[in-house]
Amino acid sequence: MRILLVEDDLTLGDAVRTHTSRQGHAVDWAKDLENARACLGTVQYGLILLDLRLPDGRGIDLLKELRAKREAVPVIILTAHDQISDRIAGLNAGADDYLVKPFDLGELEARVHAVARRYTAHQVxxxxxxxxxxxxxxxxxxxxxxxxxxxxxxxxxxxxxxxxxxxxxxxxxxxxxxxxxxxxxxxxxxxxxxxxxxxxxxxxxxxxxxxxxxxxxxxxxxxxx
The missing domain is CATH 1.10.10.10 (Winged helix-like DNA-binding domain superfamily/Winged helix DNA-binding domain)
Incomplete structure (x- = not known):
């Protein structure tokens, strides 16, 4: 599966990309919204891992853009903000799942598989x-x-x-x-x-x-x- 990782934390981003790539996925890593939008305009993704706080804006705005265009790509939000209001806002904007940093890479892998299964089962x-x-x-x-x-x-x-x-x-x-x-x-x-x-x-x-x-x-x- 082709995955877009949108994350500005270099240490976390490298760990997520390395671990997810080892599971057999192709991972593109965008460190800001500008590059994320460029990637989305070029390739069709099977999943997006999206940070909420980025150098040039909010990840939730990108999520809202995707859903406004009826893009059905699954999105898992990754954020350091463990606030109920943030979780609710993300889910209401169309996120499929939510992980609070720091998280275990094994849990991320399980969430990726679970979200992918839900989408694939619905389609085929x-x-x-x-x-x-x-x-x-x-x-x-x-x-x-x-x-x-x-x-x-x-x-x-x-x-x-x-x-x-x-x-x-x-x-x-x-x-x-x-x-x-x-x-x-x-x-x-x-x-x-x-x-x-x-x-x-x-x-x-x-x-x-x-x-x-x-x-x-x-x-x-x-x-x-």
Missing amino acids: PMIRLQNLQVFPSERRIEKDEGGELSLSSREWAVLDALCARPQAIVAKTQIEEALYAFGAEIESNTVEVYVSRLRRKLGHSIIQTVRGIGYRIAIDDQQRP
Whole structure:
């Protein structure tokens, strides 16, 4: 998942980015509102970690802007202000969760997964891929004949990008956006490597290559609108 971290505290920001990246997410770190807005205007994010007090303004104003534009991206507020009024204001502005600094990185990881599950379950509760049932919010794949398949975090990131648009061709660059943060060195064959791994696990015919453009997921015909 591509995550935007909006945090001006260098020590905390580095710790959150490092820990979250190790969980397989691509993390862009904006240290003020100006850069956060620039990131949001460039890439579609799966989650935002948002500090309330920033050098050039209030994080809650950015949250209100997003909700006013009907942007449904989930937002977890990170703040040092443990005031009930701040929590209420953040939740009323459209935040999905709230963490007070200092917090344990393990708790942050759990909150990220919980919020992501809620959104994914609402959008795509289950996807049928031939003899497989994919439950994106639970990170679980069941085989009709019994048993489950296990995917790495990056394999899930690629599969999520494809399943989010089951009728459409997903460009290679769109999949790269799910895997890499800004400034990361992109290896030319990374997408091909993870698509190959997914085919070995899911079945070679499930992910179709559209030469020169990208990839398409072969969902069950009964799920097509």
